[in-house]
Amino acid sequence: MTTTTPLPSWRDGAAKSAVLEFVRSVTERGDSFVPPEQRIATFDNDGTLWCEKPMYPQAHFLIRRWGTQVKADPTLAERQPWKAVAEGDRSWLASALDHLPELLKGVTEAYDGITTDDFEAAVRAFFDTVQHPTLGVPYTHIAFRPMCELIELLHAHEFDVYICSAGGRDFVRVIAHEMYGLRRTHVIGSGPTLEYRDGAVYRTRGIEQPIADGAGKPVHIWTRTGQRPLLAGGNADGDGAMLETARFALLIHHDDAAREFAYDTGAETVLTRAGERGWTIVSMKDDFETVF
Amino acid sequence: MTTTTPLPSWRDGAAKSAVLEFVRSVTERGDSFVPPEQRIATFDNDGTLWCEKPMYPQAHFLIRRWGTQVKADPTLAERQPWKAVAEGDRSWLASALDHLPELLKGVTEAYDGITTDDFEAAVRAFFDTVQHPTLGVPYTHIAFRPMCELIELLHAHEFDVYICSAGGRDFVRVIAHEMYGLRRTHVIGSGPTLEYRDGAVYRTRGIEQPIADGAGKPVHIWTRTGQRPLLAGGNADGDGAMLETARFALLIHHDDAAREFAYDTGAETVLTRAGERGWTIVSMKDDFETVF
Numbered sequence: 001m002t003t004t005t006p007l008p009s010w011r012d013g014a015a016k017s018a019v020l021e022f023v024r025s026v027t028e029r030g031d032s033f034v035p036p037e038q039r040i041a042t043f044d045n046d047g048t049l050w051c052e053k054p055m056y057p058q059a060h061f062l063i064r065r066w067g068t069q070v071k072a073d074p075t076l077a078e079r080q081p082w083k084a085v086a087e088g089d090r091s092w093l094a095s096a097l098d099h100l101p102e103l104l105k106g107v108t109e110a111y112d113g114i115t116t117d118d119f120e121a122a123v124r125a126f127f128d129t130v131q132h133p134t135l136g137v138p139y140t141h142i143a144f145r146p147m148c149e150l151i152e153l154l155h156a157h158e159f160d161v162y163i164c165s166a167g168g169r170d171f172v173r174v175i176a177h178e179m180y181g182l183r184r185t186h187v188i189g190s191g192p193t194l195e196y197r198d199g200a201v202y203r204t205r206g207i208e209q210p211i212a213d214g215a216g217k218p219v220h221i222w223t224r225t226g227q228r229p230l231l232a233g234g235n236a237d238g239d240g241a242m243l244e245t246a247r248f249a250l251l252i253h254h255d256d257a258a259r260e261f262a263y264d265t266g267a268e269t270v271l272t273r274a275g276e277r278g279w280t281i282v283s284m285k286d287d288f289e290t291v292f
Numbered sequence: 293m294t295t296t297t298p299l300p301s302w303r304d305g306a307a308k309s310a311v312l313e314f315v316r317s318v319t320e321r322g323d324s325f326v327p328p329e330q331r332i333a334t335f336d337n338d339g340t341l342w343c344e345k346p347m348y349p350q351a352h353f354l355i356r357r358w359g360t361q362v363k364a365d366p367t368l369a370e371r372q373p374w375k376a377v378a379e380g381d382r383s384w385l386a387s388a389l390d391h392l393p394e395l396l397k398g399v400t401e402a403y404d405g406i407t408t409d410d411f412e413a414a415v416r417a418f419f420d421t422v423q424h425p426t427l428g429v430p431y432t433h434i435a436f437r438p439m440c441e442l443i444e445l446l447h448a449h450e451f452d453v454y455i456c457s458a459g460g461r462d463f464v465r466v467i468a469h470e471m472y473g474l475r476r477t478h479v480i481g482s483g484p485t486l487e488y489r490d491g492a493v494y495r496t497r498g499i500e501q502p503i504a505d506g507a508g509k510p511v512h513i514w515t516r517t518g519q520r521p522l523l524a525g526g527n528a529d530g531d532g533a534m535l536e537t538a539r540f541a542l543l544i545h546h547d548d549a550a551r552e553f554a555y556d557t558g559a560e561t562v563l564t565r566a567g568e569r570g571w572t573i574v575s576m577k578d579d580f581e582t583v584f
Binding site for chain 2: 037040116160169170173177183184185187191194195196197199201208215216217218219222223224225226227241244245
């Protein structure tokens with residue numbers, strides 16, 4: 001359906017061929033043909049569609065918020081994560097995932113009690129004003145160009161493409177269209193518990209369970225689409241369950257220290273499983289002609 | 293965009309004119325134009341898109357299941373709702389909503405522990421074999437034809453149309469395409485808590501909170517679409533919150549005892565509110581040329 005050469009930012013090689021061959025096989029009439037209404041694709045966001053280092057963009061967003069909160073109410077500095085922000089304690093923040101109960105309190109108390117519209121305005125302001133700390137560009141410029149092209153290719157072949165992010169659904173929704181060409185209806189992810197009253201939806205101090213990570217991803221994907229993904233893409237251990245439900249699984253390998261970041265931490269298990277199951281591993285260094 | 297006359301099963305009148313005028317106003321260039329990506333429509337299902345009397349189709353489905361369960365395990369007859377089914381106690385079943393804790397146990401224990409695929413097969417078998425008790429047709433034939441035409445009209449004008457049912461999302465999904473032309477991705481509704489393991493999604497013994505009724509509807513709609521409905525349709529008090537979030541609200545009034553059922557019970561509040569707010573009330577008797 002596309003007349004231009006597909007995936008121009010991908011280098012020729014096994015990964016690109018596998019993707020193109022799979023898309024051809026399910027969209028051309030034949031034994032492996034899949035009708036358009038069953039062509040669901042799901043992608044993790046952090047580290048799969050955009051750069052997640054040196055910290056998750058949403059972590060940057062939250063740290064700024066905690067800073068604002070602790071300035072307005074210095075007593076917050078008595079507890080984490082506000083304490084770490086007030087004291088500039090980077091080591092606590094870097095290991096925040098090891099302090100999950102405190103971290104989650106920070107996440108849920110950052111924006112509880114406000115409407116989804118007001119939250120959206122705060123997210124919009126972040127993307128409009130804050131730059132990535134090392135790449136020196138706005139966060140709206142940190143999508144991986146080859147992955148955006150893959151989404152385009154899938155759309156051109158009548159796939160219904162969703163993001164399934166362990167991070168905040170309502171954070172990613174704000175930029176899904178401008179960065180990935182995805183409608184806000186097509187963002188699946190973790191979110192706060194919500195409450196409706198007097199014409200507005202309010203964020204409350206809880207997190208919808210399960211979060212959209214690990215075994216929670218197939219649950220969220222079922223809840224939202226009623227289907228398994230035909231194609232799925234991820235980069236971390238938390239994507240493993242989603243990848244194993246897909247007919248075609250793609251794993252982004254962060255091995256490009258020069259143009260992005262090189263790290264296997266948090267992806268050890270999924271990298272092993274990808275090898276065992278014959279998933280398509282994409283080397284950012286070798287398979288991407290252009291990264292951003 | 294449609295060349296044939298729209299809404300052929302609707303009689304000319306205030307309701308039909310209001311719908312056509314609203315659709316025209318938001319889709320033709322002008323002050324009230326709304327871009328396609330913001331054109332979300334949401335419809336309740338029971339009593340809005342299909343007939344909900346003399347009992348909800350899903351209630352019929354569950355009563356059959358409880359019957360099967362109590363035959364296999366007669367000790368279940370010691371508690372409700374299996375007791376009522378075993379004893380043919382129609383009055384308990386008719387007032388089941390007044391026994392909510394027992395009813396919910398019945399709902400969650402009817403199909404807990406099975407995969408979403410197995411549940412789907414059970415639902416499919418129901419629709420393939422069971423007839424509506426008074427209309428004498430399969431349940432797949434009880435959609436309101438004028439409402440199916442309205443969905444078609446909205447699709448033709450690039451609306452993204454969703455069902456938002458207080459009933460089971462995974463029940464309605466099975467027939468959404470054949471009955472309404474809606475993809476399974478476009479069914480929002482209540483559902484069990486789910487768990488993923490070993491490649492499959494399992495139903496577990498809980499109900500996702502909130503259920504998609506009353507104030508839960510705008511929450512589910514936000515979670516799934518990230519938007520307010522531009523147009524919404526309902527018929528009962530549980531639809532009131534959803535209707536008040538929409539720019540155009542449509543209320544189906546069941547006043548046609550001859551062709552369907554006539555009842556205001558459970559819709560008293562929303563009928564009053566519709567009058568106060570100028571919502572479009574659709575009289576099934578006067579506004580529908582054909583019902584089924």
